[in-house]
Every structure is written in structure tokens, then in C-alpha cells.
Amino acid sequence: MNAQIPHVVIVGGGFGGLEAAKALADAPVRITLIDAHNHHLFQPLLYQVATAALSAPDIAAPIRRILRSQKNVTVLLDRVSAVELDTRRLHLTGGPLHYDHLILAAGAINNYFGNNAWAKHAPGLKTLTDALDIRRRILLAFEAAEKEPDPARRAEWLTFAVIGGGPTGVELAGSIAEIARNTLARDFRNFDPRKTRVVLIEGGDRVLTSFTAQSSEAAAEQLRNIGVEIRFNARVTNIDETGVSFGDDKLIARTVLWGAGVRGAPLAETMGVPLDRAGRVLVEPDLSVPGHPEVSVVGDLAAAKQADGSFVPGVAQGAMQGGDLAAKNLLSRLAGRPTEAFVYNDKGSMATIGRKAAVAEIGALKLRGVLAWAMWLFIHILFLVGFRNRIAVLTEWAWAYFSYHRSARVIVSRSIEAPTSTLG
Amino acid sequence: MNAQIPHVVIVGGGFGGLEAAKALADAPVRITLIDAHNHHLFQPLLYQVATAALSAPDIAAPIRRILRSQKNVTVLLDRVSAVELDTRRLHLTGGPLHYDHLILAAGAINNYFGNNAWAKHAPGLKTLTDALDIRRRILLAFEAAEKEPDPARRAEWLTFAVIGGGPTGVELAGSIAEIARNTLARDFRNFDPRKTRVVLIEGGDRVLTSFTAQSSEAAAEQLRNIGVEIRFNARVTNIDETGVSFGDDKLIARTVLWGAGVRGAPLAETMGVPLDRAGRVLVEPDLSVPGHPEVSVVGDLAAAKQADGSFVPGVAQGAMQGGDLAAKNLLSRLAGRPTEAFVYNDKGSMATIGRKAAVAEIGALKLRGVLAWAMWLFIHILFLVGFRNRIAVLTEWAWAYFSYHRSARVIVSRSIEAPTSTLG
Numbered sequence: 086m087n088a089q090i091p092h093v094v095i096v097g098g099g100f101g102g103l104e105a106a107k108a109l110a111d112a113p114v115r116i117t118l119i120d121a122h123n124h125h126l127f128q129p130l131l132y133q134v135a136t137a138a139l140s141a142p143d144i145a146a147p148i149r150r151i152l153r154s155q156k157n158v159t160v161l162l163d164r165v166s167a168v169e170l171d172t173r174r175l176h177l178t179g180g181p182l183h184y185d186h187l188i189l190a191a192g193a194i195n196n197y198f199g200n201n202a203w204a205k206h207a208p209g210l211k212t213l214t215d216a217l218d219i220r221r222r223i224l225l226a227f228e229a230a231e232k233e234p235d236p237a238r239r240a241e242w243l244t245f246a247v248i249g250g251g252p253t254g255v256e257l258a259g260s261i262a263e264i265a266r267n268t269l270a271r272d273f274r275n276f277d278p279r280k281t282r283v284v285l286i287e288g289g290d291r292v293l294t295s296f297t298a299q300s301s302e303a304a305a306e307q308l309r310n311i312g313v314e315i316r317f318n319a320r321v322t323n324i325d326e327t328g329v330s331f332g333d334d335k336l337i338a339r340t341v342l343w344g345a346g347v348r349g350a351p352l353a354e355t356m357g358v359p360l361d362r363a364g365r366v367l368v369e370p371d372l373s374v375p376g377h378p379e380v381s382v383v384g385d386l387a388a389a390k391q392a393d394g395s396f397v398p399g400v401a402q403g404a405m406q407g408g409d410l411a412a413k414n415l416l417s418r419l420a421g422r423p424t425e426a427f428v429y430n431d432k433g434s435m436a437t438i439g440r441k442a443a444v445a446e447i448g449a450l451k452l453r454g455v456l457a458w459a460m461w462l463f464i465h466i467l468f469l470v471g472f473r474n475r476i477a478v479l480t481e482w483a484w485a486y487f488s489y490h491r492s493a494r495v496i497v498s499r500s501i502e503a504p505t506s507t508l509g
Numbered sequence: 510m511n512a513q514i515p516h517v518v519i520v521g522g523g524f525g526g527l528e529a530a531k532a533l534a535d536a537p538v539r540i541t542l543i544d545a546h547n548h549h550l551f552q553p554l555l556y557q558v559a560t561a562a563l564s565a566p567d568i569a570a571p572i573r574r575i576l577r578s579q580k581n582v583t584v585l586l587d588r589v590s591a592v593e594l595d596t597r598r599l600h601l602t603g604g605p606l607h608y609d610h611l612i613l614a615a616g617a618i619n620n621y622f623g624n625n626a627w628a629k630h631a632p633g634l635k636t637l638t639d640a641l642d643i644r645r646r647i648l649l650a651f652e653a654a655e656k657e658p659d660p661a662r663r664a665e666w667l668t669f670a671v672i673g674g675g676p677t678g679v680e681l682a683g684s685i686a687e688i689a690r691n692t693l694a695r696d697f698r699n700f701d702p703r704k705t706r707v708v709l710i711e712g713g714d715r716v717l718t719s720f721t722a723q724s725s726e727a728a729a730e731q732l733r734n735i736g737v738e739i740r741f742n743a744r745v746t747n748i749d750e751t752g753v754s755f756g757d758d759k760l761i762a763r764t765v766l767w768g769a770g771v772r773g774a775p776l777a778e779t780m781g782v783p784l785d786r787a788g789r790v791l792v793e794p795d796l797s798v799p800g801h802p803e804v805s806v807v808g809d810l811a812a813a814k815q816a817d818g819s820f821v822p823g824v825a826q827g828a829m830q831g832g833d834l835a836a837k838n839l840l841s842r843l844a845g846r847p848t849e850a851f852v853y854n855d856k857g858s859m860a861t862i863g864r865k866a867a868v869a870e871i872g873a874l875k876l877r878g879v880l881a882w883a884m885w886l887f888i889h890i891l892f893l894v895g896f897r898n899r900i901a902v903l904t905e906w907a908w909a910y911f912s913y914h915r916s917a918r919v920i921v922s923r924s925i926e927a928p929t930s931t932l933g
Contacts (some may be wrong), residue, residue, distance in 0.1 A: 124919045150918065272571070478899060495566045
């Protein structure tokens with residue numbers, strides 16, 4: 086390798102890392118992009134893999150394929166266990182790797198707020214493995230119900246609790262309700278899947294708190310229309326294999342899913358720099374780490390304060406814009422020019438609730454129902470990585486729309502242990 | 510349940526079990542179909558999931574969805590651990606289940622001929638989990654090669670050994686060679702994937718022994734054309750994580766795949782009836798178990814002797830025809846009529862080697878190359894279960910054909926441990 090050419094290391098092949106790599110396509114640098122997975126994941130559609138509407142490869146594309154034509158990038162499949170800021174080295178499984186410039190885009194993990202024992206009973210949704218695990222749990226619950234002769238215990242299998250009223254929770258709850266009402270309606274002999282209970286549990290007094298109160302109300306109404314119960318102001322005190330506790334009150338549910346929050350990847354803790362309470366790096370306005378202008382943090386791992394005092398939200402747009410700016414600032418530093426502060430351009434937000442049901446806010450424009458849903462479809466197809474994924478997802482969705490079926494109702498796991506029950 | 514109506518239990522939702530269930534659609538029986546997986550698997554295309562051409566849901570369909578309209582069938586997801594012929598009971602995880610008539614279609618598992626320790630180093634291809642494991646190993650080997658600075662050790666990662674020259678081995682070897690030559694050609698920076706070695710290891714003196722010598726030779730030639738080495742008359746004496754031994758000789762290969770044989774599912778051993786050396790039940794000409802006319806065995810689990818002394822081959826057609834006959838014989842017994850002997854109608858066989866390369870034999874007609882490949886495509890699409898799967902697979906194949914890409918280059922696993930190597 087040419088020692089004269091600066092070595093840029095990007096950790097993470099998500100929206101932020103990929104955007105940074107692409108923005109450096111013509112730069113006089115050599116880039117190493119490291120990710121623990123071989124694929125870039127289109128996370129906004131991950132809940133559709135979890136609810137059997139899409140297959141895993143539909144929303145994932147190999148990182149090295151995306152960057153195959155960009156000759157200044159080498160992609161490595163590896164785990165970064167630590168960042169040594171002083172020596173400018175990363176710890177990989179095979180040994181240390183030196184960088185001249187570092188862009189950290191390692192993302193977030195599920196946040197159980199100190200109750201890590203809950204993770205086993207209430208999986209969150211961050212990776213493809215998470216999604217396939219959640220899919221397995223949902224489909225196995227209906228299978229267990231079919232085998233359960235006792236009506237009370239069957240009802241426990243047919244109760245699904247989703248914790249957290251943000252986009253992930255809303256989308257999961259809406260999808261499960263639709264599966265029960267439409268997809269599975271005629272598939273079982275010993276119970277009616279339409280008797281399924283889906284309970285969305287929210288700590289505050291409305292869902293989708295990042296939206297306006299008007300959109301929150303519209304989302305709640307659409308959720309209720311498809312049969313989702315919503316519990317507001319609910320403080321979860323415990324989760325075990327039988328359900329969710331709220332102090333003395335308990336909701337009995339054999340399937341509990343977690344959408345209540347995320348925190349920065351643990352890698353951030355190895356740097357010894359100040360983090361916020363959610364484990365995110367408190368970056369300078371130009372996204373660099375305080376005292377280390379050669380290191381930038383973008384996406385879900387960054388706590389980036391805006392001029393108005395708010396933080397950039399942990400969404401794909403924020404990560405992409407951050408990755409782009411980090412790359413530009415890197416080039417400015419190489420050229421001896423001053424760096425720029427990050428100004429997040431909010432292009433709007435949307436969340437889908439079900440068939441023809443969604444909410445969207447783009448500036449002053451607020452949409453709900455069919456129109457929001459159509460816009461959601463259009464934008465998500467548009468931004469899916471790779472022409473092939475777009476075609477595949479379009480086909481799946483068209484098929485699902487007209488047939489009410491879900492294409493990926495397949496349980497794949499190393500050892501399928503059917504839930505135990507008594508059988509006559 | 511009405512005790513007057515005979516209870517037919519079918520174990521297995523593969524080609525044999527499904528066909529038996531469908532043939533009993535209008536019969537005055539109640540049917541319970543039990544499978545350990547929630548899906549019917551189109552096994553002839555399983556190697557395409559293993560080699561990243563198709564995604565798992567493309568070749569799998571929920572059994573209860575396939576049978577949703579057949580109201581006399583209840584589908585259960587469960588494992589059958591034993592058959593008690595005397596009491597007419599099955600052991601399920603939840604307790605015993607009584608049957609009046611039993612159709613066993615539990616299929617086959619990989620056969621390591623007593624060397625079960627090899628399974629860990631050389632996975633076989635029977636389930637979706639197997640296929641995703643093999644996909645993971647193939648893709649990770651290329652990732653490890655990219656990180657390996659030592660050329661000799663890199664060559665070990667780029668050597669793939671496939672054991673067994675039957676259809677599975679031929680199809681796997683051909684696909685891996687194509688991935689290396691076409692799909693991955695431009696994706697790596699530290700080596701040329703076209704230097705990949707694929708070695709097909711066969712104990713006899715030709716591949717595809719169930720075909721004529723002429724087709725075997727055509728298949729071998731087409732394999733060599735795409736870069737596969739073939740070792741004939743090779744007796745494997747050991748397999749470990751570094752490769753395959755043949756007495757004193759050893760092929761160093763970090764990825765070894767097993768396609769050398771299958772045996773009947775262990776369930777057969779619980780019945781206490783005579784089995785052949787491959788663990789299959791030696792059935793009567795009408796497919797019933799000797800001394801137990803109420804029990805039939807069909808598909809890969811049955812050793813069914815034909816009038817000419819040969820056994821029915823373990824292929825989809827044999828299972829489907831057997832399932833159909835077992836159902837018909839069951840109805841004959843209910844009506845007090847004599848049962849019929851099974852006469853297998855060989856509709857031909859085919860194996861695909863790669864892009865525009867295949868062999869096919871239909872009666873006296875022998876095809877090779879593009880024509881055999883086109884026929885293979887047509888027939889496999891035609892018999893894929895479910896309209897949606899056909900559309901999805903057609904789309905994937907069309908995309909792969911024109912782009913040379915494979916849609917499912919995604920490693921999904923609970924814990925992705927990147928292979929260790931030293932990194933500068």
C-alpha cells in the first residue's frame with residue numbers, strides 16, 4: 086500500500102457509512118470499510134421481514150457488490166472491538182488496523198434501559214437475525230394455539246404485546262393484526278385467528294411522539310380500526326415468558342416484542358470520550374469527536390446537536406446526510422480548509438400502519454390513510470438499494486396486496502422446537 | 510371428533526405426504542398431517558438457496574396454506590419421535606396421538622456411513638437450515654480469502670471440495686464454479702475469484718450414475734468447461750476442518766460439502782420392522798408395512814422393490830406417485846377391496862450443471878447443453894408449489910441470467926464470527 090495516500094477507515098456499511106464511502110469516490114484516499122455483516126440493510130423495511138411479508142434478501146444487498154466499481158474501497162467483513170484514539174488504531178479479530186481518518190457509523194443496538202434480562206423474552210428489531218427470530222416467534226405462537234386444547238391457554242398464545250409506540254412498535258403491531266385478520270384467517274381448524282389480541286404498550290400519552298399530535302391521533306385511530314388495543318401511560322416493570330407486568334397489573338402474552346428504544350453501539354464506550362445517556366458520542370457541530378478532528382461519528386451513534394438545541398433524529402436521512410458531510414469535512418481537512426457544521430435537512434417522516442393506512446408529515450403537509458400509504462410505498466421503493474431489490478419487493482407487495490397472502494411465511498431455524506402442549 | 514370417521518395420520522409434508530393428503534380430499538376420513546417444519550420444501554431447488562441464487566421463501570410454502578381449503582385436514586407443527594405399531598399410536602412432543610391409518614412420508618437425512626463426526630466439517634443439503642449454513646460457509650470463505658495476506662493460506666480458502674457425484678454434488682460444484690467466475694469476479698481487491706478451485710469427489714468412475722454413461726460423460730465435460738476438477742475412484746478416509754483425506758493423500762480445502770448419500774429418517778428405527786442398509790422400510794408391493802396393512806410408507810423412507818428387482822429411486826416423482834397410491838389403497842381397504850401394487854412410472858430425470866448446461870433423459874430421449882437446461886427450467890417452474898413462488902423464482906432467474914448476479918448473497922446467522930486471520 087502507498088503510505089503517501091491517506092488511509093480512511095469507515096466502520097459500518099449502513100446508510101451513514103455507505104454514503105461517506107460514496108462521497109469519497111474521487112478522493113485521493115484509500116478506504117477500508119468494515120462491517121460485521123456482509124450486507125447493507127434497508128432497515129426501514131425490516132419489520133416486513135419480521136412479519137413475513139418480505140424475505141431477508143429482499144431488503145439486503147452485499148456491501149462489496151454496492152461498492153464493486155469504486156476502486157479506492159476495500160470491504161472487510163469483521164468486527165471492530167475497540168477504537169484507540171491515541172494510536173489511531175482499531176482492534177479487529179485478526180489484529181490492529183491503523184487509520185489516518187476514521188468515520189464511525191456503527192449504529193445502534195436495542196436499549197432495555199438496564200433490564201437486559203428482558204431481551205430473551207422481548208426481542209428487538211435491529212438485524213436480519215432479529216427479524217427472522219421475531220418471525221419465528223409470531224408464526225410459532227399460532228402453531229402452538231392450534232395444538233392447545235385449553236381455551237384460556239390458547240388465548241395466551243393468541244395475545245401479542247408490542248412495547249413502544251414509536252414507528253417500529255406501530256408497524257409491528259399493525260402488521261401482526263393484519264396477519265391475523267387477513268393472511269391466516271382460513272388456515273387453522275381449532276381456533277379463529279381473528280380472535281388474536283394485539284396490544285401496543287406506550288409509556289407516554291400518544292404514539293409516534295416525533296410526529297404532531299394530529300398525526301399521532303390519526304395513527305392511533307387507524308391502529309384501532311384494524312383491531313390493535315393501545316395502552317397509554319403504561320410503565321413496564323417486568324417481562325418474562327408469560328407476559329408483561331405493570332406493577333401489580335399483568336398482561337398475559339406468550340409473544341412480547343420490543344420497540345421501546347435503542348442506544349449507541351458499545352464500540353463508542355471504548356473511546357473514552359463523553360457519551361450521552363443513550364450511549365451516543367457527543368460530537369462537535371462538524372460531527373468530529375472533541376479533541377480528535379480526524380475522527381467523525383455519523384448516524385445513530387452520534388448525538389449531534391442542532392442550532393435549535395434539538396438532536397438530529399436517528400433516521401436514515403440523518404445518517405446519510407451526516408455521512409456525506411463527514412466525507413466533505415475530511416476532504417476540507419486534507420485541503421487545509423475549515424470544516425462545516427452539520428445542518429440536518431428534515432425531508433419529512435412517515436410511518437405505516439397497515440393496508441392503505443399510514444401517516445406522513447412533509448413540512449406543513451400532513452397526510453393520513455390511503456394517500457400517506459401510497460407515498461410511503463413510492464418513497465420506500467425509490468430508495469431501496471439495487472434495481473433487483475426494487476423489482477423483487479414490488480412483486481411481493483403487488484402479490485400481497487391482491488391475494489392478502491404473505492410470501493415469507495417460512496420458519497427457518499437450526500432447531501425448531503415446537504412449543505409443548507398436551508395433545509389428545 | 511367423530512369416532513366413527515377413520516383417523517388418517519400422515520407424517521411428513523413433503524412431496525409424498527402432500528400428495529397423499531390431496532388424494533384423500535373427498536374421502537370420508539379425518540386427516541392429521543404432521544411435519545416438524547411449517548413449510549413444504551421444493552427440494553430440487555434447494556441447492557440454489559445454498560448458492561445464493563434464490564431466497565429461502567422462494568422454494569418453500571406453508572403446508573397449512575397449501576391445504577387450507579381441504580377441510581378434512583388438520584396440520585400440526587410437531588416432531589414425531591416414535592411409532593408404536595401395536596397400539597397404533599405416535600409419540601409427539603405433547604403426548605400420544607392415535608391413528609386408524611398411518612402414511613409415513615418422513616423422508617431422508619444425510620448419510621455419513623458411520624462417520625458422523627464428518628457432519629460438522631462437511632454439511633449436507635436436506636433442509637433450508639442446511640442450505641443457509643452452506644451459503645454462509647461459501648460466502649465466508651471468500652471473505653476470509655480477502656483478509657488473508659498469505660497466498661498459500663488464501664488458496665486454502667479458495668478451494669471448495671464437494672463430495673459425491675450425484676445430482677446434488679454436481680449442482681453444488683457447478684454453482685460454486687459459476688459464482689466464482691461470474692458473480693464475484695469484480696468484487697474483491699486482494700485476489701481474483703476466478704482462481705477458485707472447485708473439486709468434485711466421486712467414489713465411482715463417473716458422475717450421475719443413475720443416468721446413462723453417455724449423459725454422465727456429457728455432464729463431466731460441461732463441469733470441466735466451467736472449471737470444476739473431478740476426482741474419480743476417490744475413497745474418502747477422513748474429513749476435518751482443513752480438508753479431505755484419501756488414505757495418505759490429502760486435499761486441503763477450507764470448505765467441504767457433502768452430497769454423497771442419504772438414509773431413511775431415524776423414525777423408521779422405532780417401529781421394529783426390517784429396514785434395508787440405508788435405513789429405509791422394506792415395504793410390501795402395495796407400500797404397506799409387513800403385517801400392518803394399516804401403515805404405508807412412501808417416498809425416500811420406503812425401500813419399494815419394483816417387478817424388475819430394482820428399487821424406486823428417491824426422487825420427487827417416486828414420492829408423489831407413492832403418496833397417491835397409498836391414499837388409493839387406503840380407500841380400497843375402507844371399501845373392502847384389494848390393494849394395488851406400486852408401479853413406478855419413470856418420467857425421466859435431469860440435472861443442471863450451470864448456465865445453459867444440463868443433462869436430461871426422458872425415455873429414449875437424451876438431451877444435453879442448452880436444450881436440456883431450457884427443459885430443466887421449464888419443468889422446475891411448472892412444478893413449483895404456488896403461483897407466487899413461480900413468479901418470484903422466474904423473476905430471480907431472469908435477473909440472474911441477464912446480470913450474472915445472485916440475489917441472495919446475504920449471510921444471515923445468529924452470530925457471525927468472521928474467520929480469523931492476520932490483518933496488517
